[in-house]
Amino acid sequence: MTEVLATDTIVITGRKGVLIDNDAVSLIQNWLSDTVLLSHTVLRDNPLQLIVLRKFQKILLISPATDLSRSIMHVAENDDELLSSNFQFTYSLTNTAATCEKDYLKLPERDHLFLISPPTSPPPEFDYTRCEERPSTIENVTTHLPRSHMSGEADDDKGVLLVSDVGSITIDRCQTQKSDDEMVPVMALEQRRTAAPPRSLFDSDDE
Incomplete structure (x- = not known):
């Protein structure tokens, strides 16, 4: 059997239609306090994070170290039959701590060019069906010559x-x-x- 690569984040989902509601969150929180948090020292400066994603029906457990995450997985699979029968525990693909600080590429120095289509001939608004207007008969016509x-x-x-x-x-x-x-x-x-x-x-x- 291939060993699953452990990460610092565990994803918890419900089994057999079990919803991630307030009761489920309280059950997991109490279970962590009675088991893992008693056997491991977790300080306030670097706590174990429990994140509830109600829209996705998931709970994330982000551990300060991979060893703690591995211990949580071990206890969930072997020590509590009731918990493992209602919830599924899986590791995330990557470590959350390594991706918390976003390191995006910066855009290089650049120039902006604004491109438009060339004008058509005749212009698009020209109406071929419209007749020429009758010249004005009020103003006198003068020559352009001196x-x-x-x-x-x-x-x-x-x-x-x-x-x-x-x-x-x-x-x-x-x-x-x-x-x-x-x-x-x-x-x-x-x-x-x-x-x-x-x-x-x-x-x-x-x-």
Whole structure:
């Protein structure tokens, strides 16, 4: 028979549906006081710990030394038939005292990089089904050219946008009814410059 490796922690569970309740805790506490604690000297500075895990239905006995834990196991298996028939005693896989002090690895010096997806073209919020809004007919349209480049204005309804050796571009302003007695000079709809929708990377020159 292979000998079980002893550790400083014993796990106690109930047999045959025995619950780990207050009565079970009192029974084990009194049993330890009447047996193991009388034969071994356990000081206040390094006591025997009894930890109740009610949610997991387990009791942990953490001994200050492995020898005490081995003695508890020996007494439980051989000296008390009532106790061993109601509870099961097993060693933990590792010593609790060796794992009480957590020694985690520290993160090395590091830089933070924040990565995002590249913008799409056109932007995701662009609505292809939406028509262009009608240009405003209230504000007057003015040219971006300096006043010195405009010449040959016959009256307020006409203006020269560009003059060159090849020819000139003349703007004729149309009269639009604003109210019953007021006329406001504005450009016709087909004469206004409007912004085209953004061009997509998937658009071809043939379209």
